[in-house]
Amino acid sequence: MTAIDILAEHTDFSRQKIKQIMQKGAVWLTQGQSTRRIRRASKKLRTGQTLHLYYDAHILQQTDFSAHLIADEGDYSVWFKPSGMLSQGSKYGDHGAIYRWAETHLQPQRNAFLVHRLDKATSGLIIIAHSKNAAAALSKMFSERAIDKYYKALVEGIPQSPITINEPLENKKAITKILSIETINHTEHSLLDIQILTGRKHQIRQHLSHIGHPIIGDRLYGNAKSDSIDLCLTAYKIIFMSPFDKQEKHYELESEFYPSLL
Numbered sequence: 001m002t003a004i005d006i007l008a009e010h011t012d013f014s015r016q017k018i019k020q021i022m023q024k025g026a027v028w029l030t031q032g033q034s035t036r037r038i039r040r041a042s043k044k045l046r047t048g049q050t051l052h053l054y055y056d057a058h059i060l061q062q063t064d065f066s067a068h069l070i071a072d073e074g075d076y077s078v079w080f081k082p083s084g085m086l087s088q089g090s091k092y093g094d095h096g097a098i099y100r101w102a103e104t105h106l107q108p109q110r111n112a113f114l115v116h117r118l119d120k121a122t123s124g125l126i127i128i129a130h131s132k133n134a135a136a137a138l139s140k141m142f143s144e145r146a147i148d149k150y151y152k153a154l155v156e157g158i159p160q161s162p163i164t165i166n167e168p169l170e171n172k173k174a175i176t177k178i179l180s181i182e183t184i185n186h187t188e189h190s191l192l193d194i195q196i197l198t199g200r201k202h203q204i205r206q207h208l209s210h211i212g213h214p215i216i217g218d219r220l221y222g223n224a225k226s227d228s229i230d231l232c233l234t235a236y237k238i239i240f241m242s243p244f245d246k247q248e249k250h251y252e253l254e255s256e257f258y259p260s261l262l
């Protein structure tokens with residue numbers, strides 16, 4: 001039997017609905033110790049395999065966000081991920097994730113592998129690998145801090161001078177450097193140029209809140225309310241030595257992508 005035959009027999013969904021659910025990444029197949037998504041309704045099943053369907057109407061109905069291609073380098077591509085778009089999916093689907101967007105919108109189409117992440121609320125540059133070898137090489141570089149990452153953050157107040165914040169997070173070393181400060185005319189806000197030397201969860205958000213300058217729109221560590229604007233944090237620049245052609249790569253967003261009060 002095929003996957004759609006089994007699911008049509010054991011659920012109340014129509015065959016067309018099942019196809020949509022499969023395309024959005026909510027159906028999985030287990031064989032032995034291996035579990036992976038399957039999207040092809042005509043996939044033939046064998047004895048001993050287990051089929052899983054995870055249904056969450058809210059997740060499946062979420063609107064897709066549009067990512068912007070910055071560079072296609074063959075082995076990998078660089079994208080602008082908007083605020084609100086996920087870096088990775090869940091068992092309930094991955095149609096709204098950046099790697100799935102890359103997989104379905106690049107020409108020619110290729111597999112896509114996530115090698116680092118941005119918070120859902122954070123916008124900016126993200127690298128997607130297009131082979132297992134490329135993913136392994138880039139993931140290793142991220143884990144070894146061989147890729148320089150820079151952010152723009154619009155914050156409350158105006159720090160007196162550039163500083164390095166060396167405040168452990170969850171008992172782990174965490175270092176954030178404020179490289180420059182640009183005041184926003186006629187406001188008590190400032191735009192910070194930031195480099196992170198470690199990669200802890202919500203590192204920039206926690207560190208800036210710790211020094212009394214939380215990011216505007218931060219509902220978790222700042223003063224933003226539920227109806228406030230989106231988090232004003234953007235990963236705007238990435239620099240590294242490519243493991244593929246041994247050339248320095250420099251990707252940087254134009255100022256129009258920087259966080260703004262507008």
